[in-house]
Each structure stands twice: as C-alpha cells, then as structure tokens.
Amino acid sequence: MQPQPADNAARSVIDIAKLSLTFETGDGPVHALSDIDLNIGAGEFVSFIGPSGCGKTTLLRVIADLEAPTGGTISVNGMSPHEARLARAYGYVFQAAALYPWRTIAENIALPLEIMGHSREEQAERVRRNMELVDLDGFERKYPWQLSGGMQQRASIARALSFDPDLLLMDEPFGALDEIVRDHLNEQLLKLWAKTDKTVVFVTHSIPEAVFLSTRIVVLCPRPGRIYDIIDNPLPRDRGLDIRETAEFLKVAHRVREGLRAGHSYDD
Amino acid sequence: MTEAGTFQTPSRSPFAGLMSGTAGPVIVVVAAIIAIWYLAAVLLNTPFQRDIYQRGGIENPPLAQLVADTLSQPRPVLPAPHQVAEEIWKTTAEKSITSKRSLVYHSGVTLSSTLLGFIIGTGLGIALAIGVVHSRVLDKSLMPWIISSQTIPILAIAPMIIVVLNAIGITGLLPKAMISTYLSFFPVTVGMVKGLRAPEAIQLDLMKTYSSSTAQTLWKLRLPSAMPYLFASMKVGVAASLVGAIVGELPTGAVAGLGARLLAGSYYGQTVQIWSALIVAAVLAAGLVSLIGLTERVVLQRMGMAR
Numbered sequence: 001m002q003p004q005p006a007d008n009a010a011r012s013v014i015d016i017a018k019l020s021l022t023f024e025t026g027d028g029p030v031h032a033l034s035d036i037d038l039n040i041g042a043g044e045f046v047s048f049i050g051p052s053g054c055g056k057t058t059l060l061r062v063i064a065d066l067e068a069p070t071g072g073t074i075s076v077n078g079m080s081p082h083e084a085r086l087a088r089a090y091g092y093v094f095q096a097a098a099l100y101p102w103r104t105i106a107e108n109i110a111l112p113l114e115i116m117g118h119s120r121e122e123q124a125e126r127v128r129r130n131m132e133l134v135d136l137d138g139f140e141r142k143y144p145w146q147l148s149g150g151m152q153q154r155a156s157i158a159r160a161l162s163f164d165p166d167l168l169l170m171d172e173p174f175g176a177l178d179e180i181v182r183d184h185l186n187e188q189l190l191k192l193w194a195k196t197d198k199t200v201v202f203v204t205h206s207i208p209e210a211v212f213l214s215t216r217i218v219v220l221c222p223r224p225g226r227i228y229d230i231i232d233n234p235l236p237r238d239r240g241l242d243i244r245e246t247a248e249f250l251k252v253a254h255r256v257r258e259g260l261r262a263g264h265s266y267d268d
Numbered sequence: 269m270t271e272a273g274t275f276q277t278p279s280r281s282p283f284a285g286l287m288s289g290t291a292g293p294v295i296v297v298v299a300a301i302i303a304i305w306y307l308a309a310v311l312l313n314t315p316f317q318r319d320i321y322q323r324g325g326i327e328n329p330p331l332a333q334l335v336a337d338t339l340s341q342p343r344p345v346l347p348a349p350h351q352v353a354e355e356i357w358k359t360t361a362e363k364s365i366t367s368k369r370s371l372v373y374h375s376g377v378t379l380s381s382t383l384l385g386f387i388i389g390t391g392l393g394i395a396l397a398i399g400v401v402h403s404r405v406l407d408k409s410l411m412p413w414i415i416s417s418q419t420i421p422i423l424a425i426a427p428m429i430i431v432v433l434n435a436i437g438i439t440g441l442l443p444k445a446m447i448s449t450y451l452s453f454f455p456v457t458v459g460m461v462k463g464l465r466a467p468e469a470i471q472l473d474l475m476k477t478y479s480s481s482t483a484q485t486l487w488k489l490r491l492p493s494a495m496p497y498l499f500a501s502m503k504v505g506v507a508a509s510l511v512g513a514i515v516g517e518l519p520t521g522a523v524a525g526l527g528a529r530l531l532a533g534s535y536y537g538q539t540v541q542i543w544s545a546l547i548v549a550a551v552l553a554a555g556l557v558s559l560i561g562l563t564e565r566v567v568l569q570r571m572g573m574a575r
Contacts, residue, residue, distance in 0.1 A: 066477070086479045088478065092474070092477040098474050100471070100489070102492045102572055104572065
C-alpha cells in the first residue's frame, strides 16, 4: 500500500511525547534531550539535523532502544522501544559499516538472518535480492577489506534491509564518505526508499543531504538537546540530483540553515 | 632524479644479501651464540684443567693443548657445544626409541603430559574467560584469584599437587599434566578476556539491534574477534606447559621424562647429559610454538582475517 502524504490517517510509526534524557556525569547532569515531541508516520523520510552535541544520534538511539530515556513517553509501532527491538521492528545503519572482517559480504548480509533463524534457502534468496538492491551483486565472496568505503556502507544497508524491517534507522551513514560517493549513495537511497516503501529516520549534519532526501526535516539545537524547527519539505517525492539547483530546494535549505543558526547560540 | 637512481642500486656490502632474508639473521645470531659458548666453556673449564695439570706435574702446557683439553672434559662445568651435540646424537639417532637412555623416549613422556596439560589448561582458560566476560560477579571475584595463583612459585606447589593427587589415587600422567594446566590456563584466560572484549561498541550495538541472544553474540561476534588473542596466548601457554611438565617430573623422582634426565644428570654430575636435555627441551618448545603459529596462519587465513 502506498501511503499518501496528505492522508491524515497514515499509520503513526513513532510517537514521542515530552521525552527527555539526562546523563549523570561526574561534572553534573548533562541534558542530552529535553522536551521532545515528534510523530513519524508510515512511509515518511524524516531527517534529524543539527550541530554536534544536539542529541540527534541520541534520539535515534532512544528509538532503537540502545539508550533509555529518563522522562516522557515513546512508542515504536505502538510498542515500547524495548518490545519493538525484541520484535526486530527496525534495521539500524551505523556511522561505520561495522562489517565483520571474518565474514564475506554475503555472510555479513546473512548475519541478521542467521540470528533470526531463517532457513538456508531463505537466507540465500534474501542475500541475493538485497545485494542486487544495493548494486553489489558479484561481490558475494569478497571480504570487507577488499571493498571501498562506499561499497562497505552499501553492504551494511543491505544487511539492515535483509530481514525486511518496515523501519530503517540511519545514523550519519554517509558521513565518512567523500562528496561524490555520497551524492551517488543519496540518489540510490531515494530510489531504494521509493521501491521499498519503508519509513526512514536519517541523522545527518549535511543540509543538502537532509533537504534532498527527506519529506520532513527536524532541526535540533544543543544545550539542552531540543527540537528547534520541523520543516515539511514540499519537493516532489520523485527527485533527481538536479533538483538541488532549483529555487524551491534552496528555499528549504535556507530555512534549515536559518534554524541551525538561530538554535545555535554562539557565545563568541 | 639521478641521485634517486643511485639510492636504488643494490649495496655492494657482502652482508647485504645475507641479512635481507629470514635465514641470514638467524644464522648470524646462532653463530654468535656458539662462539660465545665456546669462549665461556674454555674460561669456565680452565681452573679444573689447571688442577689436573698440576697433579700430573705438567707445567705451562701450550695454549692449544689447554683449549683442546678444556673442551673435552668428561664432566665439564660448561660442556662445549660439540660435546652436547654428540651426546644428543648418541641418545637420539643411535638409540632405539624404547630405550630408557633415548632422549626421544624421554621427550615423548614429557610431551604427552605437556599436551594433556595444555589442552586442559586452554579449555579451562577459555571457560574462565567466558565466565569473567559475561558476569560482573565472576569478574570481580575470580580475576584476583586467577592473578594471585600465578604469584605462587610453581616449584613450591608442584610437589604438593603431586602428593595430594597421589593420595586420592590419581597417578600417572594426570598429576604432571595438572602442573602444566596450572601454568598454561593463566595466559589463555588473560588473553581471552581481552579477546572476548575486543569487539567495538558499534559491533555489539549491531547485535543488540538484532536482539541477538548472549550465546549468539558470543558465538558469532566475541569468539571470532578473540581468535588472534587466543593464538597469541596459546603460544605462551604451550611453552609454560612444557616448563610445568618438566618441573612436575623433578620432585616426584620420576624415572622418565626430560625432568628425570635433568635430575639424574645433576645427581651424577653429568653436565653433558643435563645440557642435552635442556637443548632438547628448548627445541621441543620451539617446535610446539611454531606448530601453533602455523595453525594460527591457516585458521586466520580461512577466516579471511589474514591479508
């Protein structure tokens, strides 16, 4: 089913209300997240953008149950994040590919399938399908170190997609890659999103990346980490890299930049 | 650019080719050790030789005779390398393996308890490490004991292990192997604790997002990450095992094994026999360590971790 952007009844995947997270450190409490309210509907592509220390990665980790909030409520697929994690509700892509060096690319992609107990035939079929999806067919028997950084990150995306979660959580997946590879992977990711109809939550610190990819952009600011602005992206879902030259794109990018500047209180 | 060219021409030094491979440096080191050994043998055996000359009424023998005589004493303070080599040849190649005077037979006895102790020690080490990594209680309670166990001198505890085990009816190979175990489990435990904790936070988080069980994380992530650490600590452990087996043969008055040869040699002042047993033990240890090194290469290659 194709979720309609205008459909108000679109199923809500992530509901966050009054969420806060405070780390207790030796120097006193650090308010990593404070008073976060956010709903993400099925089929959306939402980006979290903000300067370092704004809590964007922490917020993603809270959704993934890798971090526990200290206040407020959050539900993922109508469950607590913990239940959602146990139900394997999401695929997570980290900043680094984190492929296991003793496994070939195909074996790396099969890792979650092995853990989740899929049959051998099922594993082989899903590995084949997802390697094709990220354009890595032919590299099944290579080891991670034999692949470039961009290809490794594509393999890690295939791994996150292999068990077909409806929700994809991506934490600056292309942050360590060069501009050209990044553009290419952004384009591929959009196609993949269109093809698979997944809900994507994407953390980035690149304005063009956020505007190019997202249906909605959440601008966060630091100390304490909080939401400064939520921007609906009016660009059509079907977009190519050229769209970055259009006035509409630049207008959205400008608003994001303004938000980042205003939310970031430079003392100097 | 011409200057760069001259740098690339091979050096004319006669040692350049010798020192470039693996064999060259090893040969040079061995030659140096043998030379120093001969020098030391002459110096250490001279006082006794002078006594003999005095008693025989020989005054001021020529230097060449003194050197030749110091290197051919039946019970020298320090036997010359060729005396040890001759003894090893006589007690290995020229003796049947079943003979009580064959060093091959004695090595076999020591080797079997070394290997049994090493296998038990490695198993125990891995098991302890898995426990320590997964349980805070074990980490806090067990680790200090594991470390303090190694501060007890093995020579002090070895006879007691043998006596206690004998008292409860365990005799033969096992008591000796226990001492090997005692020495070899420690490096394996320490190495494996480090190895099982080697995965990065991101790799552990990844397993968590799959809600993988502790056993799955151990099997699919922690153990493979620990393999290089396991082999490194096994190399230390196997050498310690051999020391343990030899030490275990000393207090028991064992009749067979390299330790028994050392003991018999020292009873009768047979220094050549002691040194032969020592050299054979060293060769055995080197062989065991390189066998593990070879296994490491093959295993890591097959795991795709060697490049």
